[in-house]
Amino acid sequence: MLKFTAEHEWLKLEGDVATVGITQHAADQLGDLVFVELPDVGATFEKNGEAATVESVKAASDVYCPLAGEIVEINEAITSDPSLVNSDPQGKGWFFKLKLANVADAKDLLDEAAYKELIA
Amino acid sequence: MTDSGPLSTTPLHDLHLSLGARMVPFAGYDMPVQYQAGVLKEHLQTRSKAGLFDVSHMGQVIVKAHSGAYADAALALEKLVPVDILGLKEGRQRYGFFTDDNGGILDDLMITNRGDHLLVVVNAACKAADVAHMKTHLAGCSVTLLEDRALIALQGPAAEAVLASLAPEVAAMKFMDVRDVTLVGASCIVSRSGYSGEDGYEISVPADKAEELAKALLAHDDCEAIGLGARDSLRLEAGLCLYGNDIDTTTSPIEASLEWAIQKARKTGGDRAGGFPGATRILGELANGTARRRVGLKPEGKAPVRAHAKLYADAEGKTEIGEVTSGTFGPSVEGPVAMGYVPTEFASAGTQVFAEVRGRYLPVTVAALPFITPTYKR
Known part of the structure; x- marks a missing residue:
């Protein structure tokens, strides 16, 4: 199940674990990324906690944790090559895997159609 | 200077929009922060080939003595900047800064000897204050902000080839030379200088010919339009100050490591030592450090x-x-x-x-x- 947030994150849900990244729209708006800072595995966040930082030449931006949970895996490929986030934001450019504190919370997020409407 | 109120536009505004620029307010102007390539690629384009920048928001100011003598204009301006302007040769340009009575920096600027007058280029955010400052303090001179000219910077290792394709004589210019050059049929003032750390030119062009000139330069395979985002990363790699960030009224030129811009004539023991605002502090810091x-x-x-x-x-x-x-x-x-x-x-x-x-x-x-x-x- 694919879900989105109004802050331009996407989540791919498999059981109680969500793979999280930023949307193509967000990547296009940020421009070429030159630095990504990911959370530590084991870190826990509340919904909308500042989980990661991305930086372009021009500015730094926060990436929020879309739901409460614990980081169980991070994509170190994007810290060594931030351009992956620009070239494949919804694939190889994923950020982290989040074990959700409450899977039922995901139903409140946007579906793909609602997100597309938001950015239209 | 604030960004409130309606934004001004430069003579290249339509061109920026047609090139797909992302526009932002900057010093009261609607300016391109980047084009479709993005800041990273625009920066590298400028370092490897050539980039064209619209810097028409900057202030171009003519300072001319009523006597018509260059020396009178130069000596008048020397009362506001700790720079040897009298010793600047015709057709040459020099970096400087307006200082205040506390030895802080009011703005930084480029100064050119244009034979019988000075051409001064100041920062967009400071230009109204700079013009007022000069009108108040430059006795015996007229101070005229040129409202009918655009300013285009062409920077990068291919800048010479790009500009020489329109006017071969620019290839013979050296760093900080300034010449009258006819480009696309317009009388332009071309300096071999810039704000990127690369070889290149800045071209003062009549506003009504600016778009035609920019298009002629962009028609060259090696030249692309570059936004203010890359202009900032280029100048920072080149170690060049941005007024309002790295220098302002709270920083003296010596604290700012800009003592290289103060020539011997204006230092203690020089022919025209001191005589600029904040001279006591600035010359003291030159002698004793900061x-x-x-x-x-x-x-x-x-x-x-x-x-x-x-x-x-x-x-x-x-x-x-x-x-x-x-x-x-x-x-x-x-x-x-x-x-x-x-x-x-x-x-x-x-x-x-x-x-x-x-x-x-x-x-x-x-x-x-x-x-x-x-x-x-x-």
């Missing part, structure tokens, strides 16, 4: 350290020693670059200090400026 200095800062990791990050002597953040004034990721350096102020005892290249970024204290090495090797045609 408590702090502007330095290059090279973060050791990959994380950019941005303006206003606090600097510390220690990795625990106990002893604050200064602040970053400009910082970004340098696309040519392929890593973060910054500059800021530190106490003089920390100002030697190789000294390690620490910058606070998101609650952590990242190691940063004081570095010689510039971060890249400039390619000026001396």
